[in-house]
Amino acid sequence: xxxxxxxxxxxxxxxxxxxxxxxxxxxxxxxxxxxxxxxxxxxxxxxxxxxxxxxxxxxxxxxxxxxxxxxxxxxxxxxxxxxxxxxxxxxxxxxxxxxxxxxxxxxxxxxxxxxxxxxxxxxxxxxxxxxxxxxxxxxxxxxxxxxxxxxxxxxxxxxxxxxxxxxxxxxxxxxxxxxxxxxx
Amino acid sequence: xxxxxxxxxxxxxxxxxxxxxxxxxxxxxxxxxxxxxxxxxxxxxxxxxxxxxxxxxxxxxxxxxxxxxxxxxxxxxxxxx
Numbered sequence: 001x002x003x004x005x006x007x008x009x010x011x012x013x014x015x016x017x018x019x020x021x022x023x024x025x026x027x028x029x030x031x032x033x034x035x036x037x038x039x040x041x042x043x044x045x046x047x048x049x050x051x052x053x054x055x056x057x058x059x060x061x062x063x064x065x066x067x068x069x070x071x072x073x074x075x076x077x078x079x080x081x082x083x084x085x086x087x088x089x090x091x092x093x094x095x096x097x098x099x100x101x102x103x104x105x106x107x108x109x110x111x112x113x114x115x116x117x118x119x120x121x122x123x124x125x126x127x128x129x130x131x132x133x134x135x136x137x138x139x140x141x142x143x144x145x146x147x148x149x150x151x152x153x154x155x156x157x158x159x160x161x162x163x164x165x166x167x168x169x170x171x172x173x174x175x176x177x178x179x180x181x182x183x184x
Numbered sequence: 185x186x187x188x189x190x191x192x193x194x195x196x197x198x199x200x201x202x203x204x205x206x207x208x209x210x211x212x213x214x215x216x217x218x219x220x221x222x223x224x225x226x227x228x229x230x231x232x233x234x235x236x237x238x239x240x241x242x243x244x245x246x247x248x249x250x251x252x253x254x255x256x257x258x259x260x261x262x263x264x265x
Contacts, residue, residue: 014248017248021242021243021247021248022241022242022243023238024243025238025241025242025243026237026238026239026240026241027238029238029239029241030236030238030239038243039243039244039247042243042247043247112236115233115236116236116237116238118233118236119233119234119236119237119238120237120238122233123237123240134234135240137196137199137201138199138231138234138237139237139239139240142201143200143201143202143203144196144201144202145203147201159192159193159195159196160192162195162196162199162201163191163192163193163194163195163196165195166195166198166227166230167195169230169233169234170226170227170229170230173230173233
């Protein structure tokens, strides 16, 4: 990992931000279900990265795994904060006031966040042309022919890129699964 | 259809992105090809994993600037005043 002490700190953080902020933001959107809270998550996570970079130990896992732990911790804090925010006005009843949010609990948040993180990182590892076909095919629901027409890329190339992207995702997700044990 | 013709189409098939005629040819091939069936199952795992993908969205550009204000030298965590 880049050194986060000294005069080069802003450049180093900028590089990390460019590489990981989409994943942190996307996972935040998925878990917290709220754009402003996902933005808060990004800010808090990178502030924490800067302040706690000394706790990163490459012998215990990759930077991505460490950053996931930081993101998970901050997301849980925000999740609890949100539960506190949406607490109903209790009319003086302290028990009603401390009632838990009836939606998913913190453990479910953690479980889901790890899977989202893995998939997001695998997608981020694709280069732009391969990412584009996955975005259009999977998230956009376009057929291979429609992708070809929209992008101007020959149909055969679209198919090759789709197959290649799936192969890369399969490989990347298998690699990332290995680091799952480190997190637990 | 041979395996070499079916393979490049399997990911698109899993995504439901082939034309009806092509999809039918792949389906027909799969009925008789255990190798491609195994390949298909692996690709379906990727599809299932993608269900957990966050929406393809980037944080707003202003957020980076805001985040980096906190990294100004006056806010260095190890600095004592």
